[in-house]
Amino acid sequence: GAGVSQTPSNKVTEKGKYVELRCDPISGHTALYWYRQSLGQGPEFLIYFQGTGAADDSGLPNDRFFAVRPEGSVSTLKIQRTERGDSAVYLCASSPGLPPENTQYFGPGTRLTVL
């Protein structure tokens, strides 16, 4: 079946602009995670959804970052007033349930470059 998809695959924007990154999880997966991977580092947790609600948003770096999952499927990560430090690969993962029995399946990521 289809895996996790993310669009766009690449996004170049200018400092101060607003961007939206989309994640389509695997059908039927109730858990959805966003991570951010900066150059030379491992993925860093941003936010977790169980269904439509954000169960844990403790990883969001500041209030410029916001994510939604209105119908419990597709999720959008929104970044306002982008800064050069926001440049990274944004990864989305979905899981059919809670760990440890259920592993996370990652999408290919969106590479965000803020000029």
Place this chain on the structure above:
Amino acid sequence: DQQVKQNSPSLSVQEGRISILNCDYTNSMFDYFLWYKKYPAEGPTFLISISSIKDKNEDGRFTVFLNKSAKHLSLHIVPSQPGDSAVYFCAALTDSWGKLQFGAGTQVVVTP
């Protein structure tokens, strides 16, 4: 606060030999660990995991060892194959919701 560390950024190994990747963690509350493999332009894919109630888990050519007292785990790949060339991430499960904390990764290159 980086609680999962992979101190070797790269590893080069000959095809057919053993690859050993190391990972250290600082939080003794962590009780479940995973290894992910990542190819360029793809997302990480799950490889193997281990619970703290075990000290070893094996899946084909991949074996993960856990030393709780040393807060250390390692991934062994035997024999290494060219398709194993990738970045390997060690991760710890930090809560019951599935939040993972990753190490910085080790780039493995398997040479013919």
